[in-house]
Amino acid sequence: MAGIAGQNGARFNRGDIAAGLAVAALMLPEAVAYAGIAGLSPARGLLAGVVGCLAYLALGRSRFAIVSATSSSAAILAAALATLAPLGADRDALATIVILMVGAAFLIAALLRLGALAAFVSRPVLRGFAFGLAITIVLRQVPTMLGLHGLGGDVATLALGLTRALPSTNPASLVAGGGALIGLFVLRRWPTLPGALIVLFAGILASLAFDLPAHGVAMVGHIDIALAMPRLPDLDGGQLMRIAQLTAPLVLILFAESWGTIRSLALRHGDTVRPDRELAGLGVANLAAGLVQGMPVGAGFSAGSANEAAGAATRWAAAIAGVTLAILVAVARPLIAHLPEPVLAAVVVAALSHALDPAPLVRLFRLRRDMLIGTGAVLGVLALGVVNGMLLAILLSIASFLHRASTPAIARLGQLGDSHDFVSLERHPEARVPAGMAIWRAGEPLFFANAERVLSTMAERTPADTRMVVVSLEDSFDLDSTALDALIEFDRTMAARGAQVRLARVRDHLRDLFRAADAQALAARSFYSVADAAAGPIPLEEPVA
Numbered sequence: 001m002a003g004i005a006g007q008n009g010a011r012f013n014r015g016d017i018a019a020g021l022a023v024a025a026l027m028l029p030e031a032v033a034y035a036g037i038a039g040l041s042p043a044r045g046l047l048a049g050v051v052g053c054l055a056y057l058a059l060g061r062s063r064f065a066i067v068s069a070t071s072s073s074a075a076i077l078a079a080a081l082a083t084l085a086p087l088g089a090d091r092d093a094l095a096t097i098v099i100l101m102v103g104a105a106f107l108i109a110a111l112l113r114l115g116a117l118a119a120f121v122s123r124p125v126l127r128g129f130a131f132g133l134a135i136t137i138v139l140r141q142v143p144t145m146l147g148l149h150g151l152g153g154d155v156a157t158l159a160l161g162l163t164r165a166l167p168s169t170n171p172a173s174l175v176a177g178g179g180a181l182i183g184l185f186v187l188r189r190w191p192t193l194p195g196a197l198i199v200l201f202a203g204i205l206a207s208l209a210f211d212l213p214a215h216g217v218a219m220v221g222h223i224d225i226a227l228a229m230p231r232l233p234d235l236d237g238g239q240l241m242r243i244a245q246l247t248a249p250l251v252l253i254l255f256a257e258s259w260g261t262i263r264s265l266a267l268r269h270g271d272t273v274r275p276d277r278e279l280a281g282l283g284v285a286n287l288a289a290g291l292v293q294g295m296p297v298g299a300g301f302s303a304g305s306a307n308e309a310a311g312a313a314t315r316w317a318a319a320i321a322g323v324t325l326a327i328l329v330a331v332a333r334p335l336i337a338h339l340p341e342p343v344l345a346a347v348v349v350a351a352l353s354h355a356l357d358p359a360p361l362v363r364l365f366r367l368r369r370d371m372l373i374g375t376g377a378v379l380g381v382l383a384l385g386v387v388n389g390m391l392l393a394i395l396l397s398i399a400s401f402l403h404r405a406s407t408p409a410i411a412r413l414g415q416l417g418d419s420h421d422f423v424s425l426e427r428h429p430e431a432r433v434p435a436g437m438a439i440w441r442a443g444e445p446l447f448f449a450n451a452e453r454v455l456s457t458m459a460e461r462t463p464a465d466t467r468m469v470v471v472s473l474e475d476s477f478d479l480d481s482t483a484l485d486a487l488i489e490f491d492r493t494m495a496a497r498g499a500q501v502r503l504a505r506v507r508d509h510l511r512d513l514f515r516a517a518d519a520q521a522l523a524a525r526s527f528y529s530v531a532d533a534a535a536g537p538i539p540l541e542e543p544v545a
Contacts, residue, residue, distance in 0.1 A: 015311035020320025022310040023066055023303060025194030027325050030069075030303075030351060032220060032336065033344045037074040037137060038295060039081065040095060042336070043225045045069050046329050048294030053322030055288035056299075060281025061273055062262040063315045066303035067285045069295040071352060072133055073254050077296055079386040080246040087242075089233035092293065094243070096230040099290035101247045102254065106283030109251075115259075115275025124370040125393045126256055127360040128377025132389060134355035136381060141345035145181075147173030147216060155382045172215035176203065177342030184350035191309060196347055203343035204335050218341040223333050230293050249390045250296055258282055258299035265304055302351055373397050408444035410457055413472065413530065420531040422472075438462045439504075439534060441472040448482035455490040466499050470533045474505035479513060488519050501525065504533035 027049045035045030049068035056067040077098060084094050109115070136155055142162060143151040147170025151161045180199050187195030206212065213219055235243075259275055266273045282298060289297050307317055329336075364374045376396040381389030411424040414431030422439060423431050433439065440458045444450065455471075462469055471490075479487070491501045506526035514523035527533040 013313055015313045016317040017320055019307050019310035019312035019317040021324055022194055023307050023312075023317070023321040024324035024328060025197035026303060026306055027066070027068055027321060028328050028332075029196045029200045029344065029347045031325075032339070033348045033351075034069040034071055034074040035295060036341070036344060037071060037140070037348065038069075038077045038095070040077075040092065040295065042220060042223050044092075044095070044294050045074075046223070046325065047225065047292045048289045048297050050322050050326045050329070051288040051292050051294060052285045052297035053318045053325070056281045056285040056297075057315055057319055058281070058284050059277060060285070061277055061315075062266060062299065062304075063271065063317070064265040064269075064304045064308045064312055065258070065262050065299035066307050066318055066321060067258075067282065067297045067299050068303060070254070070257065070298050070300040071137055071348065072130070072257060073250060073296040073298055075133055075137055075386045076250045076253060076390070080243075080250065083246055084243060087233075087235065087239055089235065090231070093231050093233045095295070096290055096293050097232060097235075097240075097243055098247055098250065099286055099294065099296050100230075101244055102251050102296050103283050103285070103287030103290055105247065105251045106255070106279050106286060109255075110276050110279035110283060113276050115277075115279050122370070122373065122397045124364055124374040125377050125397045126260065127364075128374040129253070129381060129390055129393055130355045131358065131361060132378040132381030133386060134352045135378075136386065138349050138352055138356065141348050144218070144345040145173065145177030145342045145349075146170065147218070147342070154385065170216050172212055172217050173340075173342045176206065176212060176217055176340045177346045180340075180343040180346035181349060184346060185353075196350075199343065199347065200339060201335075203340050204338050207338045207340050212340055220336055220339040220341060220344065222337045223329075225329065225333070230291060252394075253390060254286075254296060254298040255279065255282065257301070261299045261301045261304045264301075265308055268308075302354070370400070373400055402449070405444045405447070406449040406453070408442045408450060408454060410454060410461075411441045411443065412461070413439040413441055413470075415531075415534070420529065422530040422534070434534065436465065436467040437470065437534065438466045438468075438499075439470040439472070439530065442475060445476045446473070446479060446483040446486070448480050451479075451483035451486035455486050459490065459493055462494070462499065464497075466497075468500050468502065468534075469494050470502045470504055470530060472504045472530050472533075473510070476510075477507070479510060484513060484517055488517065488522065491519075491522055502527060502533040504528075504530040 028046070031045035031049045032042040033045075035042045052067040052069075056065065060067070077095065080098060081091055081094055087094070109117070139155060139158055139162075143149070143165075146166070148162070148165045148168060151158055151165060153161070180203055183199045183202065184195055187193055187198060207217070207219065259278060262273055262278055265271075285297050289295060307321070361374045361378070364371050373393065373396050377389065377393030380392035383389070384392060411426065412433075413422040414425045414428065414433045415422055416428065416431050425431055425433070442450075442454045446454060458469070458471065476483070487503075494501050501522070503522065503526045505528065511523045511526050514520070514526065
């Protein structure tokens with residue numbers, strides 16, 4: 001359908017208009033709710049949604065991304081602000097500094113082309129973190145839905161406090177929150193309807209019709225939106241460094257969450273996106289959000305998926321969503337003041353219900369892979385809080401990788417029949433090994449942390465009557481100096497035992513490395529395949545090292 005030309009030839013049509021209107025209806029209640037999670041005024045969440053959508057268009061290229069406040073970033077911001085409380089600065093001013101630092105960090109990362117670093121946050125970390133975070137956020141909404149006040153602290157303290165305070169539940173708050181939650185789940189049967197917006201206005205009507213404040217139900221209250229230059233407190237270098245340290249987890253989780261959303265939706269539709277470009281788009285969006293005193297913004301999966309499902313065809317859908325949200329705020333702001341807080345809590349719980357599915361974590365146990373990482377991320381968030389839990393999960397992921405890389409599986413290989421295939425004897429006992437020969441393969445690349453251990457293990461397991469040892473370097477794309485020296489020493493050790501070492505699957509630049517290290521003999525005994533290395537005659541005499 002013909003439409004107005006956008007950047008890169010993109011044209012929007014009625015699908016973009018419908019998608020933008022539907023997403024704006026979802027963004028309004030979520031923006032107010034996520035601001036509450038961060039302990040900030042609803043205006044900050046609303047402004048973040050408007051400018052995030054519009055500013056991202058300057059550099060971002062995803063046609064489905066809706067850049068606004070997210071539940072995870074709101075929770076991490078709340079934890080960071082709580083940690084920064086001893087600085088004595090105004091909470092809103094600290095939040096603004098954090099957001100501006102997030103934007104600057106994204107732009108610096110884009111300039112340095114660090115988009116690939118997102119891969120260092122593994123999927124088990126993200127899944128465990130999301131599950132633990134969802135439990136934490138949902139648990140913190142329960143007191144609001146029950147009309148209980150003064151409950152807080154860590155997860156264990158909050159759970160204990162809830163148990164003790166249950167007899168003091170406000171029936172009106174319970175009905176308002178429970179009814180809203182039921183309504184949200186029922187309306188999911190009709191995905192084209194703006195369920196969150198319908199429940200929001202139903203809550204406002206109930207508040208006005210039944211005078212819920214008189215029954216002890218808390219209201220959102222007046223939302224004062226005044227655009228002004230941000231007020232920044234006077235902090236010294238040490239204090240700013242402390243804020244920057246707490247900003248790092250926020251940047252990491254925002255980009256990991258956003259890039260995961262952007263990339264998955266792009267792959268689904270054959271679109272091309274680049275991580276460094278998206279870093280820049282998120283940087284501009286967060287700087288804009290900081291300047292209007294909003295919240296940290298990212299491309300959340302729920303909003304992006306809703307945009308896709310509503311029929312978005314180009315990036316114009318996000319622009320329409322941002323403009324529509326601004327209009328809704330301008331028109332409906334007086335009504336939002338009458339919105340019951342239990343209804344907002346229900347919106348948050350419904351939005352995070354998909355993250356409470358333990359299936360992704362159960363799958364790790366079924367695969368017997370990364371169970372410790374996923375479980376550690378969940379327990380870390382629950383026991384240590386959002387920021388420290390995230391850092392613990394990342395450390396567990398790195399530690400798991402280093403442990404696996406430093407203690408690789410070592411397989412002895414044999415030949416399948418008369419083919420060129422050499423496979424593990426443990427998995428394929430029918431494979432054969434020529435007499436007087438041992439063929440080894442390490443399951444991980446050789447590097448400084450594992451080379452000496454791997455090669456010494458191969459030497460120990462090699463039978464005494466072996467005359468030729470073949471070491472396959474198929475997983476070693478390169479060698480550091482420690483691994484190089486370990487290989488040369490291994491060659492000398494085996495030569496002293498009367499066995500010749502041959503290297504298989506050796507790349508040309510490694511042969512050059514051997515020559516540069518004055519190991520020409522080892523370079524001469526390097527082959528492109530295991531079959532070629534094992535094909536030569538087995539030496540009858542002790543080789544010369």
